Amino acid sequence: YNSTLVAVEEPITPPVSVKHTQLLINGQFVDAASGKTFPTLDPRTGEVIAHVAEGDVEDVNRAVSAARKAFDEGPWPRMTAYERSRIILRFADLLEQHTDEIAALETWDNGKPYEQAANTEIPMTVRLFRYYAGWADKIHGLTVPADGPYHVQTLHEPIGVAGQIIPWNFPMLMFSWKVGPALACGNTVVIKTAEQTPLSAVYAAKLFHEAGLPDGVLNVVSGFGPTAGAALASHMEVDKNLNLKGFWFPKKLLNSSCGNSCDSDITAQGCLQGSLRAVVPLAFTGSTDTGKIVLELASKSNLKPVTLELGGKSAFIVCEDADVDQAVELSHSAVFFNQGQCCCAGSRTFVHEHVYNEFVEKARARAMNRSVGDPFKVGIEQGPQVDSDQFEKILRCIRSGVESGAILETGGDRFGSNGYYIQPTVFSNVQDDMSIAKEEIFGPVQSILKFKDLDEVIKRANNSRYGLAAGIFTHNLDTANTLSRALKVGTVWINCYDVFDAAVPFGGYKMSGNGREKGIYSLNNYLQVKAVVTALKNPSW
Numbered sequence: 001y002n003s004t005l006v007a008v009e010e011p012i013t014p015p016v017s018v019k020h021t022q023l024l025i026n027g028q029f030v031d032a033a034s035g036k037t038f039p040t041l042d043p044r045t046g047e048v049i050a051h052v053a054e055g056d057v058e059d060v061n062r063a064v065s066a067a068r069k070a071f072d073e074g075p076w077p078r079m080t081a082y083e084r085s086r087i088i089l090r091f092a093d094l095l096e097q098h099t100d101e102i103a104a105l106e107t108w109d110n111g112k113p114y115e116q117a118a119n120t121e122i123p124m125t126v127r128l129f130r131y132y133a134g135w136a137d138k139i140h141g142l143t144v145p146a147d148g149p150y151h152v153q154t155l156h157e158p159i160g161v162a163g164q165i166i167p168w169n170f171p172m173l174m175f176s177w178k179v180g181p182a183l184a185c186g187n188t189v190v191i192k193t194a195e196q197t198p199l200s201a202v203y204a205a206k207l208f209h210e211a212g213l214p215d216g217v218l219n220v221v222s223g224f225g226p227t228a229g230a231a232l233a234s235h236m237e238v239d240k241n242l243n244l245k246g247f248w249f250p251k252k253l254l255n256s257s258c259g260n261s262c263d264s265d266i267t268a269q270g271c272l273q274g275s276l277r278a279v280v281p282l283a284f285t286g287s288t289d290t291g292k293i294v295l296e297l298a299s300k301s302n303l304k305p306v307t308l309e310l311g312g313k314s315a316f317i318v319c320e321d322a323d324v325d326q327a328v329e330l331s332h333s334a335v336f337f338n339q340g341q342c343c344c345a346g347s348r349t350f351v352h353e354h355v356y357n358e359f360v361e362k363a364r365a366r367a368m369n370r371s372v373g374d375p376f377k378v379g380i381e382q383g384p385q386v387d388s389d390q391f392e393k394i395l396r397c398i399r400s401g402v403e404s405g406a407i408l409e410t411g412g413d414r415f416g417s418n419g420y421y422i423q424p425t426v427f428s429n430v431q432d433d434m435s436i437a438k439e440e441i442f443g444p445v446q447s448i449l450k451f452k453d454l455d456e457v458i459k460r461a462n463n464s465r466y467g468l469a470a471g472i473f474t475h476n477l478d479t480a481n482t483l484s485r486a487l488k489v490g491t492v493w494i495n496c497y498d499v500f501d502a503a504v505p506f507g508g509y510k511m512s513g514n515g516r517e518k519g520i521y522s523l524n525n526y527l528q529v530k531a532v533v534t535a536l537k538n539p540s541w
């Protein structure tokens with residue numbers, strides 16, 4: 001293996017200390033109800049960074065109650081959209097001012113290069129919040145020309161309490177994709193962070209409160225998937241103490257809704273306790289296997305609407321006319337960015353046979369020159385994988401590639417002897433039926449496959465249970481048009497990759513998920529449409 005790589009030296013002390021390790025519920029930092037904590041680890045060494053509150057069912061219940069109350073009684077959905085927008089903008093400013101600190105937390109918890117966190121992920125997060133702050137006062141319904149003497153309008157209303165579950169690969173960016181549109185639309189939120197990376201979101205949520213966010217609007221629960229995550233996905237009864245004072249309910253309506261028998265038409269608040277169920281929209285990003293569980297929990301509980309952003313096995317197609325040096329560079333970053341831990345990683349590199357040999361040689365050289373090392377160090381392109389589970393899984397995938405007969409061009413093993421670093425790995429001669437060409441590896445492993453013509457590569461690229469993204473490298477307009485229309489994926493990048501503008505929708509075909517996040521599309525996930533039909537007294541006017 002190439003010895004010019006940066007050696008993994010003694011880890012550099014992160015330029016930050018951990019301030020917040022508790023749950024943030026109803027604007028307060030609190031311990032888990034059980035008092036339990038779990039360690040979050042430094043992937044550079046496997047050592048403990050901090051012990052973090054381990055949220056579970058009871059904490060999720062507390063958080064949902066707080067969010068429900070903030071929605072039903074609090075100022076958030078009632079303030080003007082302009083005021084909501086200004087709070088989100090103030091938060092974006094605070095986030096920007098704290099970029100260094102948050103980026104350092106990201107690097108420490110996740111292992112990603114500090115320079116990438118500070119120059120890419122946090123600025124994109126800030127931009128995302130500013131984008132959705134801009135939407136807050138531009139959300140409105142329509143007037144509808146109905147048949148008959150009616151004035152018809154639609155109101156676009158927030159749904160209520162949004163449950164959100166995020167992964168560990170881009171903790172702050174995923175936080176923004178979820179929280180930004182939900183809050184801009186006037187919902188309240190309970191978000192569960194990934195157990196590998198709990199530190200940054202709770203720090204950011206604290207800043208949100210400093211920006212003027214009312215208590216209970218944004219609640220952050222750290223904890224594990226099968227406990228806290230599952231509790232959120234299957235949450236059913238959102239708030240038992242709806243504020244119905246001053247409202248009058250006929251006995252019949254009440255009895256039909258709660259199944260209890262009431263004596264009087266004018267109800268006491270208590271009668272409805274525990275009887276009304278509210279729908280929680282749930283937004284999930286993570287693996288396809290977990291997505292299936294989450295969807296099942298959601299449908300088994302209360303059929304809450306779910307958006308899923310799941311795994312991928314995206315094709316990066318290098319066409320016959322490609323400038324090989326440029327194609328190598330772009331396809332390299334498409335798969336190796338973020339240690340390969342991207343759902344849309346361009347992990348199947350299809351290369352036209354006419355440029356294949358040159359491409360493989362140069363792709364190998366590029367991977368060998370990738371700078372791997374302590375992610376706090378300047379100039380580092382690749383840090384450690386997030387944890388030992390991912391590290392072991394990637395090494396298993398690499399072994400399977402070797403066993404199935406792919407040619408290991410470079411890499412193939414751990415990097416150094418400490419922490420979860422993996423050598424940038426390139427396989428050539430990869431065949432479609434090998435598991436490295438089918439399964440999501442989520443690591444720094446490039447699989448290069450040879451193709452002859454467009455029809456063939458379209459079929460092969462589409463022959464996947466996933467459909468998240470694709471990259472096309474060509475300057476031939478017809479080729480680009482043909483491929484971009486034929487590929488069954490949610491995003492096509494032509495002569496670029498991983499361009500994540502706040503205004504551009506992102507999401508998957510097939511088992512890469514459903515729904516779209518970012519842009520105008522995400523607003524639909526957090527709004528309900530109400531039709532209001534008014535009979536006209538004098539229709540001739």
Ligand code: ADP
Binds near residue numbers: 225227229230285290
């Ligand atoms: P990975 O396997 O890469 O860690 P996951 O899809 O398991 O990815 O994790 C993404 C998010 O889903 C994390 O916040 C995790 O805690 C959560 N999660 C995992 N299992 C479940 C589950 N059974 N129910 C709800 N959330 C879960």
